[in-house]
Amino acid sequence: MNHFIAMNPQRGGNKGSASCLPLAEYDKLIAQPWLHDMVEQIRGGNDKLKGLMPFRCGHYSRFLKNHRSQKDADPTSFLFQTTIDIDDKELVGIAIEMARQLNCSDSIWKGMLLHLEYSARKKLHIDIRMPIGMTIEETQRAYCEALGVPCDESCFTPERILFITDQDSEIYRSPHWYEVLPQEELKKRRQAYLDRGLTIDGRGKAVDSLKLKVNSNHKVQSSNFQVQSNLSPAGAHQIPDGLPTSGTASEKSLIAFDLFAESAGLKNVNIDTEGSRHSSLLAIMSAGASRVMSEEELRRVVAVKMPSFAQERDCQQLIHDFYEKYGDSSKPFSRDVIRINAQAETQANQLRINNEELRIQGASAGNQTVQSSNLNVQSSEDDYPAPPEMPKKLPKLVELLVSQTPDIYKPAVAHAIFPPLATHLCRTYFNYIDNVEHEATLMCCLLAGTGAGKNCVQMPINLIMEDIRKRDKDNLKREKEWKDEVTRKGANKDKRKRPENLVIQEIDADMTNPAFVMRTAEAQEHFLYTALNEIDQFDNLRGIGNQQFRIMCLAFDPGNQYGQTRVGTQSVTERVTIRFNWNASTTINKGIRYFSKVLTDGPISRINFCTIPEREIGAEMPVYGTYDDTFRENLKPYIEHLNMASGTINCPEAFALAQKLKEENADFARMSQDRVYENLSFRANVIAYLKACVLYVANGCQWESEIEEFVRWSEQYDLYCKMRFFRDAIVKSEQEGVKSSKRGPSNMLQLLPNEFSYQQAEQLRSDLGLDTKGTRRMIATWVFRKYIVKVEAGEQGVNAGNDKADNSHCNYNYGNYSFYRKLCFLKKESK
Numbered sequence: 001m002n003h004f005i006a007m008n009p010q011r012g013g014n015k016g017s018a019s020c021l022p023l024a025e026y027d028k029l030i031a032q033p034w035l036h037d038m039v040e041q042i043r044g045g046n047d048k049l050k051g052l053m054p055f056r057c058g059h060y061s062r063f064l065k066n067h068r069s070q071k072d073a074d075p076t077s078f079l080f081q082t083t084i085d086i087d088d089k090e091l092v093g094i095a096i097e098m099a100r101q102l103n104c105s106d107s108i109w110k111g112m113l114l115h116l117e118y119s120a121r122k123k124l125h126i127d128i129r130m131p132i133g134m135t136i137e138e139t140q141r142a143y144c145e146a147l148g149v150p151c152d153e154s155c156f157t158p159e160r161i162l163f164i165t166d167q168d169s170e171i172y173r174s175p176h177w178y179e180v181l182p183q184e185e186l187k188k189r190r191q192a193y194l195d196r197g198l199t200i201d202g203r204g205k206a207v208d209s210l211k212l213k214v215n216s217n218h219k220v221q222s223s224n225f226q227v228q229s230n231l232s233p234a235g236a237h238q239i240p241d242g243l244p245t246s247g248t249a250s251e252k253s254l255i256a257f258d259l260f261a262e263s264a265g266l267k268n269v270n271i272d273t274e275g276s277r278h279s280s281l282l283a284i285m286s287a288g289a290s291r292v293m294s295e296e297e298l299r300r301v302v303a304v305k306m307p308s309f310a311q312e313r314d315c316q317q318l319i320h321d322f323y324e325k326y327g328d329s330s331k332p333f334s335r336d337v338i339r340i341n342a343q344a345e346t347q348a349n350q351l352r353i354n355n356e357e358l359r360i361q362g363a364s365a366g367n368q369t370v371q372s373s374n375l376n377v378q379s380s381e382d383d384y385p386a387p388p389e390m391p392k393k394l395p396k397l398v399e400l401l402v403s404q405t406p407d408i409y410k411p412a413v414a415h416a417i418f419p420p421l422a423t424h425l426c427r428t429y430f431n432y433i434d435n436v437e438h439e440a441t442l443m444c445c446l447l448a449g450t451g452a453g454k455n456c457v458q459m460p461i462n463l464i465m466e467d468i469r470k471r472d473k474d475n476l477k478r479e480k481e482w483k484d485e486v487t488r489k490g491a492n493k494d495k496r497k498r499p500e501n502l503v504i505q506e507i508d509a510d511m512t513n514p515a516f517v518m519r520t521a522e523a524q525e526h527f528l529y530t531a532l533n534e535i536d537q538f539d540n541l542r543g544i545g546n547q548q549f550r551i552m553c554l555a556f557d558p559g560n561q562y563g564q565t566r567v568g569t570q571s572v573t574e575r576v577t578i579r580f581n582w583n584a585s586t587t588i589n590k591g592i593r594y595f596s597k598v599l600t601d602g603p604i605s606r607i608n609f610c611t612i613p614e615r616e617i618g619a620e621m622p623v624y625g626t627y628d629d630t631f632r633e634n635l636k637p638y639i640e641h642l643n644m645a646s647g648t649i650n651c652p653e654a655f656a657l658a659q660k661l662k663e664e665n666a667d668f669a670r671m672s673q674d675r676v677y678e679n680l681s682f683r684a685n686v687i688a689y690l691k692a693c694v695l696y697v698a699n700g701c702q703w704e705s706e707i708e709e710f711v712r713w714s715e716q717y718d719l720y721c722k723m724r725f726f727r728d729a730i731v732k733s734e735q736e737g738v739k740s741s742k743r744g745p746s747n748m749l750q751l752l753p754n755e756f757s758y759q760q761a762e763q764l765r766s767d768l769g770l771d772t773k774g775t776r777r778m779i780a781t782w783v784f785r786k787y788i789v790k791v792e793a794g795e796q797g798v799n800a801g802n803d804k805a806d807n808s809h810c811n812y813n814y815g816n817y818s819f820y821r822k823l824c825f826l827k828k829e830s831k
Contacts, residue, residue: 002179002180003022003023003177003178003179003180004020004021004022004023004061004062004077004178004180005020005021005022005023005025005026005056005057005061005178006018006019006020006021006056006057006060006061006062006063006068006077007019007021007025007026007029007054007055007056007057007164008054008055009021009025009026009029009054009164010054010753011034011038011052011053011054011753012052012751012752012753012756012760012763012764013054013055013753013760014757014759014760015055015068015161015759015763016067016068016069016759017066017067017068018055018057018063018066018068018161019066020061020062020063020066020077023177023178026056026164026178027167029054029164030164030165030166030167030170031166031167032166035053035054035164035165035166036166036167036168038052038053039120039165039166039168039169042120042121043120043121043122047121048767048768050120050121050163050767051763051764051766051767052751052764052767053120053163053164053165054163054164055161055162055163055164056161056162056164057159057160057161057162058079058081058082058083058127058160058161058162059073059078059079059081059082059136059158059159059160060073060074060077060078060079060158060159060201061074061077061079061178061180062074062077063159068159068161069159070157070158070159073158073159073201075199075200075201075203076200078200078201078202079178080129080130080181080189081114081127081128081129081130081177081178082127082128082130082136082139082140082155083125083126083127083128083155083160083162084125084126084127084128084140084143084144084147084152084155085119085123085124085125085152085154085155086123086124086125086126086149087123087152088123088149088150089122089123091124091149092118092122092123092124094148094149095124095126095147095149096116096124096171097325098146098147098148099113099116099126099147100113100172102143102146102147107146108131108142109128109143109146111129112128112129112131113126113127113128113172113174114127114128114129114173114174114176114177115127115170115172115173115174115177116170116171116172116173117165117169117170117171118165118169118171119162119163119165119169120163120165125162126143127177128143129176130202132188132189132192133189133192133193133195133196134202135198135202135203136156136158136202137153137156140152140155140156144279145276145278145279146278147279148278148279148281148282148283148318149279150279158201158203248300249297249300249301249303249304250297250348251348251351251352252344252345252347252348253292253293253297253298253300253301253344254301254304254305255343255344255347255348255351256289256292256293256340256341256344257284257289257298257301257305258305259340259343259344260284260287260288260289260340261280261284261287263287263288263336263340264280264283264284264286264287265283266280266283266284271284271305271306272305272306272307272308272309274308277306277308277309277315278309278314278315278318280306281302281306281309281315281318281319282318282322285298285319285322287336288333288334288336288337288340289301290322290323290326290327291333291337292337292340292341292344295319295320295323295327298319298323299316299319302315302319332668335674335677335723338385339385342385342386343385386613387411387611387613387717387720387721388713388716388717388720389713390410390411390414390713390717391706391709391710391713393706393709394414394706394710395695395699395704395706395707395710396699396704396706397421397638397695397698397699398414398417398695398710400631400634400635400638401413401414401417401460401464401635402414402460403625403631404459404624404625404626404627404631405456405460405624405625406456406622406623406624407622408453408612408613408615408622409453409456409457409612409622411610411611411612411717412446412448412454412456412457412610412611412612413456413457413460414710414714415444415446415608415610415714415717415718416444416446416457416460416461416583416610417457417460417461417464418442418444418608418690418691418694419442419443419444419529419581419582419583420461420464420465420529420531420581420583421464421638421642421694421698422440422441422442422527422581422642422690422694423465423468423505423526423527423528423529423581424467424468424639424642424643425439425440425527425642425645425694425697426524426525426526426527426643426646427525427646427647428440428645428646428647428649428697429647429648429649430648430649430651430654430689430690430693431648431650431655432658432686432689433655433658433659433662433689436558437558437648438558438686438689438690439527439558439579440527440581440690440693440694441527441555441556441579441580441581441690442581442608442687442690442691442694443552443555443556443580443581443582443583443606443607443608444582444583444584444607444608444609444610445535445583445584445585445586445591445607445608445609445610446583446584446585446586446609446610446611446612447586447587447588447591447592447609447610447611447721447725448585448587448588448611448612449587449588449612449614450587452612452614452615453612453622454585454586454612455585456612456622456624457583457585458531459624459627460627461531461583463627463631463632463635464635464639465506465529466632467639467643468505468506468529469506471503471505472503472504472505472506475501475502475503475504476504478499478502479499479502479504482496482498482499501524502522503522503523503524503526504519504522504523505523505526505527505528505529506528506529506530507519507528507529507530508530510537510540511530511540512540513547516528516551517562517574517576518574520562520574520576520577520578520579520580521574521576523579525577525579526579527579527580527581528579528580528581529580529581529582530582530583531582531583531584532582532583532584532585533585534584534585534586534590535584535585535586535590535591535594536586536590536594537584538552538584549598549601549602549603550562551578551580552602552603552606552607553601553602553603553606554578555578555579555580555581555606556606556683559577560577560578561575561576561577562575562576562577562578588611588725591725592725592726592729595726596729599726599729599730599733600730600733600734604680604722604726604730605679605680605682605683605684605722606683606687608687608718609718609721609722609725610717610718610721611721611724611725637700638698638699639698641697641698641699641700641701642694642697642698645697649693649696649697649701651692651693651696651701651703653692653696653703653707653708654689654692654693654696654703654707654711655689657688657689657692657707657708657711657712658685658686658688658689658692661685661688661689661711661712661715662685664712665677665678665681665684665685665719666678666681669681676723676727676730676731677719677723677727680719680722680723681719684715684718684719684722685715687715687718688711688712688714688715688718689711691711691714692707692708692711695707695710695711747825748761748764748765748768748778749782749787749788749822749824749825750825750827751764752764752822753827754821754822754826754827755791755819755820755821755822756819756820756822757818757819757820758775758779758818758819758820761775761778761779761820762775765778779818779820782820783820786823787822787823787824787825788820788821788822788823789820789821789823790818790819790820790821791819791820791821
């Protein structure tokens, strides 16, 4: 049994050159340590090396004059095998399992699997034997449909190459891979092509359709080359022919199916089209349809949505095998599944209400019917799931502060109270689970619609800040008296120095950057605080270069440094540590616009966001309670506890809770695979921890069991708002952003082989993102500097065209077929 392969085993080899070699040479190559190192570097992020890898050809074992091109492909060396390229990492595991099942199934693909290997980027190559009479394109399309994966049309070219990976990347090899087929089988396969008006290697335009005999092992519909395949081995999990469904699909399921199709990128696509329906249904089930409906219910839905495909055995087997392998009702829903399930429930309920109203009105049945399959499904604010429900039992301080607030506003108030509460702490520190010492820096932004009642947070904040404002009032009076005295005195008279101990914590919304620095310097390590009616009032702190966002970020970071240096004797020159808590309110759209330029720069993750749900039109007006003296007296002990605290305070319960919440967030991130959620959760957990510590201190350093449930809800609510209002914009911003370079400057001569062609140098420049037009000048410079020398045609052993071997830089011919030898930076040849 002979095995021959067309390949170029050289690192950085000429892509136009492929030699016919025994498969044993391939085995020697994949065992080379340098190839293993190269693969590891590519998988570690060095994508530039991929273009320098050795390669093999998937369809032919020989090219005339070793010149790899369609024209020079030797028809008699056609291998009757092709390679499927799985370019989506998420599909690799499924594709491997499906390929193995197809190889054992009662279908045309039984015994056709030849080779499985991980590609350079840890994706997948699947080599298969081509069914008799099928061309490369027909085989690729049919097999990809059977796998349930997208088909890569760039893989149809006869001269296609595949980069060779190391032996550790090989998953499976059949003894028939790259085998020279027996003459009898070659004759049969070539005749099948000739009968279709094709060449003996399946090229050209077929004059008739493919006609194959259908038997137990070859289930091919000749009219369209669609391959009918089972996902299970023969005899396993068999289901009866026809549609095993009874009853009708529910409206919710029909709507959910449309939503999952949209989520899978199949909106406005005819999913019941031959050639793609297998992969379409697999994508919809993978998107989450199988999580919200039973196997029987999904069959009913498919009967409505994909009536042609639903009648076929392949469809029923696909559904059955998917539920058999991946159906697990114990796993929690992902964020998208939660959203789509809630959206489908809402639309189905509304549909039932509409139909009931029409029925009551006595409208004719023909005008009443609403088909959910025609609904135009859109994701809108109304469809977004409701925020997490606030716990019934609250910590005593929180319960007191929301006691006079209408229920609809209580979640917003429960978040807004923490910045003013934390402002009472001074020189008080808490060790987070990463062993970094934090002060209670808490910032809260309320995003809600116009007329939603954003002023609901103001009265609790006013009462919390009463004692600070009283002291600030006295110090503001002292400052004003000093300013008046300075103003009355002439320029040449002695002026009294600025008063000492001028601690003023609450700053005005229109404060400038220098005034902010001065107030921070005079605060004696107390927190500054402000409450803004609109978020854009921060612009007064803008200074030079959007300093307001820098202040937001620095305030959250322990041990930060900020300030300004001025020459004038009357100017403020200070370096301070920012301690700044604040509350702000704004409309949703305005808030999204305000942070749109800094989506990935840090402010959003450091701020605690909350919202107010939209009320029904015509709903009753919320009524507040009374904030009387009793309320003030009940609040006073908590404020005193905060004012008296100092030093490093350890709260074991808060520490353990932070660790628990971190793990819960990590688990959800792993299940949802949402990178934005994971990134936002890191600082959201710090915010939640600081809230727990504030409640602990305010309660006289006594832990309440209600704190844990409240803080968990608070963090979930914060993340809910960030994901709802900013997630899509963050994803878009990250996709549109310029990716940072993953390499430093490279010695290009060091990357080239000891003998290289002009094309290799040109390809290397292209791989490194350099202009290929500069290749000629670069070669000329290297020759002049005696880094390289041109190789005579006879020395190199390869036809170098008509290029002259004159090495003088003054009349050197740097042709596209020239070859060169390095005089320095030589590579050690592998033995």
